[in-house]
Amino acid sequence: xxxxxxxxxxxxxxxxxxxxxxxxxxxxxxxxxxxxxxxxxxxxxxxxxxxxxxxxxxxxxxxxxxxxxxxxxxxxxxxxxxxxxxxxxxxxxxxxxxxxxxxxxxxxxxxxxxxxxxxxxxxxxxxxxxxxxxxxxxxxxxxxxxxxxxxxxxxxxxxxxxxxxxxxx
Numbered sequence: 743x744x745x746x747x748x749x750x751x752x753x754x755x756x757x758x759x760x761x762x763x764x765x766x767x768x769x770x771x772x773x774x775x776x777x778x779x780x781x782x783x784x785x786x787x788x789x790x791x792x793x794x795x796x797x798x799x800x801x802x803x804x805x806x807x808x809x810x811x812x813x814x815x816x817x818x819x820x821x822x823x824x825x826x827x828x829x830x831x832x833x834x835x836x837x838x839x840x841x842x843x844x845x846x847x848x849x850x851x852x853x854x855x856x857x858x859x860x861x862x863x864x865x866x867x868x869x870x871x872x873x874x875x876x877x878x879x880x881x882x883x884x885x886x887x888x889x890x891x892x893x894x895x896x897x898x899x900x901x902x903x904x905x906x907x908x909x910x911x
Contacts, residue, residue, distance in 0.1 A: 743770040744808040744911045747834075749827055749850070750793060751777050755815035756786030757897050758844045759793065762811055765904040771911060773811065776802055778824070787815045799826045804833035809911060814845025814865065814896075822853035832856055835891075840910040844894045844903050848872055851891075861885055862893040886910075 746766055750759060763773045777784060777795040784793050804810075810831065812818055821827040827850065834841050835856035843851060848864040849871070851857050858876030863869075863885045872879045884894045884902035892910060894903035 743772065745806070746771055746773045746809045746811055746911075747802065747804070747807040747830075748773050748775050748811040748813070749777070749799075749818075749821055749830065750775050750784060750795075750813055751817045751820050752784045753787040753816035753820070754784065754791075754793075754813045755817075755845055755897065756788040756791040757900060758813040758815065758847075759786065759811075760791055761900045762813070762842065762844070762904055762907065765908060766811075766911070769908055769911070774802075774807070776830075784817075799824070799830060802830070804830055804837060804839065807834075807839070809840040809842065809907075810834040811907075812841070812843040812847035812850055814843075814847050816846070818843075818846050818849040822850050828854045838888075838890050840890055840892070840907070842892045842903070842907045844899070845896055848877075848893055851875075860891055861887045862891060863895050864893060865895055 832854035861878040
């Protein structure tokens with residue numbers, strides 16, 4: 743089964759973490775949470791979820807994982823300010839490993855300069871940013887690009903997002 747990295751920090755969109763993780767774990771995959779500090783508790787923006795961080799960004803490599811999950815909310819915008827997370831995300835894209843980004847998750851891909859020539863979607867407010875980053879942006883429930891990148895727009899899209907992510911795993 744796959745080992746999935748999840749980059750996450752405070753104010754993530756609760757269900758964009760909890761629902762995919764449950765779907766992945768129900769199929770036997772393992773999800774490892776990564777932030778700046780191991781053992782830190784990060785809180786969802788809806789106040790429904792608290793996640794204890796498994797690993798620090800300094801102690802992991804993309805080579806240790808089969809796929810990457812980037813939940814939305816304010817978390818991706820916070821993480822893209824840190825070059826370590828940007829490099830980590832960029833490595834997954836460069837190595838053509840599956841990347842699952844929902845809602846504001848593609849903000850990390852924008853900063854990693856990894857969307858050029860890709861077809862993707864994201865939350866409405868970042869679609870123009872994605873276009874400026876060179877993506878062919880679609881306003882669809884789920885977009886799968888080059889059998890690697892799975893993107894969705896919002897929490898309502900989670901069932902399709904999970905279905906397509908699980909197909910790639």
